[in-house]
Amino acid sequence: MTRPRKFDLIVFDWDGTLFDSTALITRCIQAACADLGTAVPSDRDASYVIGMGLAEALQHAAPGLARERYPELGQRYRHHYIARQHEVVLFDGTVAMLRSLKARHHWLGVATGKSRRGLDEALSSVQLKGVFDATRTADETASKPDPQMLLELMREFGVEPERTLMVGDTTHDLQLAANAATAFVAVSYGAHEPEAFDAFAPLHLAHSMADLNAWLTRHA
Known part of the structure; x- marks a missing residue:
């Protein structure tokens, strides 16, 4: 029997979370x-x-x-x-992880500090255009840690905060999620030192893309 989803919408930061930049x-x-x-x-x-x-x-x-x-x-x-x-390339295992989440019918989003042009160029360069159901960039809505990015994405899909998960590599990402009242997971291989996440108490701290994928498979 297929395990029920805990989160309908999973939103990723881009740089340092999926993209090794x-x-x-x-x-x-x-x-x-x-x-x-x-x-x-x-x-x-x-x-x-x-x-x-x-x-x-x-x-x-x-x-x-x-x-x-x-x-x-x-x-x-x-x-x-x-x-x-x-x-710059995607972290190894990113494509497989995203495909697995899509197969379980999660909505996938991106909330990034990049510009719209910058994100579109990056998505095209790694052939991920069309994989994400919706994205938000810093030049089209409020920048992190203002919750507007996540609020807009949740509103677009009619998803409540308790059914939304944010994944990021910085305290800006975790504060964004906290401000939007969503759950969040941190990754330790990006821009901020993992000790900085202690105050936020993320659901999980992933130390690799394989670790993140495994956690999402079991818990998302």
């Missing part, structure tokens, strides 16, 4: 700061902002830069990222 984003933020002659953030500080919308992320990563220069910083970040985005 943490290191590249960190390096591109640092390179953009160097280009403008402002203080280059440490790896920890640069990776901390992953998951935020680009404008908020750059302001946090380069607090000493004059406000009027943030658009220029964003342009330099995009320049470096576009030049190297072909190097």
